[in-house]
Amino acid sequence: MENNLKKASCIVLSILILLFFTKENNCENAFYKNIKLINNPNDLLVLVNKNNQLSNNYIPNNLESISLKFANKDKYLQKEAKEAFEKLSNEANKLGYYIIAVSAYRDYNYQNELFNYYVTEKGLEYALTCSAKPGHSEHQTGLAVDVEGENKDYDNFEDTKEFIWMKNNAHRFGFILRYPKGKEHITGFKYEPWHYRYVGIETATKIFKQNITLEEYLNS
Numbered sequence: 001m002e003n004n005l006k007k008a009s010c011i012v013l014s015i016l017i018l019l020f021f022t023k024e025n026n027c028e029n030a031f032y033k034n035i036k037l038i039n040n041p042n043d044l045l046v047l048v049n050k051n052n053q054l055s056n057n058y059i060p061n062n063l064e065s066i067s068l069k070f071a072n073k074d075k076y077l078q079k080e081a082k083e084a085f086e087k088l089s090n091e092a093n094k095l096g097y098y099i100i101a102v103s104a105y106r107d108y109n110y111q112n113e114l115f116n117y118y119v120t121e122k123g124l125e126y127a128l129t130c131s132a133k134p135g136h137s138e139h140q141t142g143l144a145v146d147v148e149g150e151n152k153d154y155d156n157f158e159d160t161k162e163f164i165w166m167k168n169n170a171h172r173f174g175f176i177l178r179y180p181k182g183k184e185h186i187t188g189f190k191y192e193p194w195h196y197r198y199v200g201i202e203t204a205t206k207i208f209k210q211n212i213t214l215e216e217y218l219n220s
């Protein structure tokens with residue numbers, strides 16, 4: 001009797017262990033695995049995420065600084081994205097909204113330092129939740145921008161009237177909310193109300209209307 005009980009416990013335990021590892025492989029831990037080196041870094045729709053990495057020497061060749069009317073310091077974006085962002089910010093301004101860039105292009109080395117800073121200060125697990133490993137940050141493309149609104153606190157951008165406006169209008173200027181709530185299992189990144197990615201008006205409008213992510217758009 002006792003032997004049978006032991007056997008049964010053993011089987012249950014084995015099944016649980018098996019389920020655990022299957023889940024691990026299918027879920028979050030698929031991120032940062034089977035990493036592909038990006039071969040179209042200059043493509044407007046380039047996909048940079050935890051499975052697609054930019055090389056350490058990739059620098060966009062058309063970076064331009066955002067006017068200080070629309071950025072808190074010297075910040076750079078690719079020409080087309082920069083012009084679109086200035087247009088967005090300018091139009092928002094006329095309507096009484098305050099939307100400025102607080103982070104835009106970041107090079108590989110800067111991202112490396114940023115990631116390592118979080119690892120040293122808060123540990124690897126925390127670093128992985130709030131920062132991308134170097135080569136995996138969309139900011140290296142020069143097509144992504146973090147913004148802040150009236151409360152001048154990008155971390156709490158969601159609480160601003162500017163966020164509501166961005167949510168409904170960013171696509172008209174070619175930007176998408178890149179890491180939406182509830183899509184973390186697809187993007188690999190936590191919800192970031194402040195992070196917008198330039199993809200051009202046509203694509204941004206499709207992504208907005210279908211309420212999907214860039215990953216889903218490129219896979220459809």
Ligand SMILES: [Zn+2]
Nearest residue numbers: 144145146195
């Ligand atoms: Zn960002």
